[in-house]
Amino acid sequence: MASDKDIDLGSLRRDIDRIDSQIHQLLNERARCAQQVAIVKQREFEAAQQFESGTDSSSAQQLLFYRPEREAQVLERVKAANTGPLADDTVAYIFREIMSACLALEKPMEVAYLGPEGTYTQAAAIKHFGHAVISVPMTTIDAVFSQVESGQCHYGVVPVENSTEGMVSHTLDAFVNSSLKICGEVELRVRLNLLVAQGGEADITRICAHQQALAQSRLWLDANFPNIERVAVSSNGEAARIAAKEAGTAAIASDLAAQKYGLMALASGIEDQPDNTTRFLVIGRENVSASGKDKTSIVVSAHNRPGALFKLLEPFQQSNIMLTRIDTRPSRTETWTYVFFIEFEGHQDDPEIAAILDNISQQTVMCKILGSYPKAAL
Numbered sequence: 001m002a003s004d005k006d007i008d009l010g011s012l013r014r015d016i017d018r019i020d021s022q023i024h025q026l027l028n029e030r031a032r033c034a035q036q037v038a039i040v041k042q043r044e045f046e047a048a049q050q051f052e053s054g055t056d057s058s059s060a061q062q063l064l065f066y067r068p069e070r071e072a073q074v075l076e077r078v079k080a081a082n083t084g085p086l087a088d089d090t091v092a093y094i095f096r097e098i099m100s101a102c103l104a105l106e107k108p109m110e111v112a113y114l115g116p117e118g119t120y121t122q123a124a125a126i127k128h129f130g131h132a133v134i135s136v137p138m139t140t141i142d143a144v145f146s147q148v149e150s151g152q153c154h155y156g157v158v159p160v161e162n163s164t165e166g167m168v169s170h171t172l173d174a175f176v177n178s179s180l181k182i183c184g185e186v187e188l189r190v191r192l193n194l195l196v197a198q199g200g201e202a203d204i205t206r207i208c209a210h211q212q213a214l215a216q217s218r219l220w221l222d223a224n225f226p227n228i229e230r231v232a233v234s235s236n237g238e239a240a241r242i243a244a245k246e247a248g249t250a251a252i253a254s255d256l257a258a259q260k261y262g263l264m265a266l267a268s269g270i271e272d273q274p275d276n277t278t279r280f281l282v283i284g285r286e287n288v289s290a291s292g293k294d295k296t297s298i299v300v301s302a303h304n305r306p307g308a309l310f311k312l313l314e315p316f317q318q319s320n321i322m323l324t325r326i327d328t329r330p331s332r333t334e335t336w337t338y339v340f341f342i343e344f345e346g347h348q349d350d351p352e353i354a355a356i357l358d359n360i361s362q363q364t365v366m367c368k369i370l371g372s373y374p375k376a377a378l
């Protein structure tokens, strides 16, 4: 075997060039396979349409090309098969982008997100769908829902919970009256930056951010900018947009926002909790098939009587099903009545889960399945 000093830069680079051309050929071979997959899916879809008249074909068409359960399986498989030296997550990110590019050849996906450009929700959309997705900014969470409901975008991405600040109640409320399904989840480690326009570090008179970002970095701001006005705006992307055009204004926002608005980071990682993470949900119009590592979310309205919540949760305990969340929101139909958002491991098509859902719907006023979807793979 050649010792380290026998290996020269020139021959290593020739090796890299040779490997690159193999990767390149394989990438295009894979892309051609995905194009074939698209033809097969289209053919199967048309055949099914001939037999099933009366189904909502525009909605079914949506899931024709994008297959969240398959993408999750591919990502899990490459992570499990990875032997290094690249980290499991690094390999998964590369495959995320490869699948994104292949899917764009089959059908470019349009994904609505809580904008404007540069928000953490946009970063979550890109993390989930890859860079080949067409991301469409919306001004409110409700607008993201209606953009997907009306079919103007294939999917939507909305924030649902932050590890420091808790639930995004607006998103939970939007689900109660929507027919949309949860098709996926994204977890994003939220690193907050203090951003200013180039050369604008000297005279900061106010700091703009979404109220959640102000709350998540409150201790850092108290220690470093105790006497500077803090202004809550509609999003961190909006804060960055303001900071780019108004002298004296700094913003708390993402790396993506810094790039988008040409801002520089005065400080990075200013969040008070070192593992500050936000969870987002992907919403669409169709149910997702089982991937093997799934979660299910439901919203239920229990009878107002003693032990109702206990009875509701008992079947999960009896079947040893792991509950991952339970939240309460006012029902908005009657004072002092509540709905429960319950999230658990498993897919609604699993017979055991189907039996639990059946049991729950028999003992509740309302039980709505918001969707079964693959657990976040990245």
Ligand SMILES: O=C(O)C(=O)C[C@]1(C(=O)O)C=C[C@@H](O)C=C1
Pocket: 034, 037, 038, 065, 066, 067, 068, 070, 071, 074, 098, 099, 100, 102, 103, 106
């Ligand atoms: O397997 C499929 O159904 C494909 O379309 C291929 C592929 C991929 O690139 O692996 C692309 C898009 C889908 O969302 C899932 C996977």
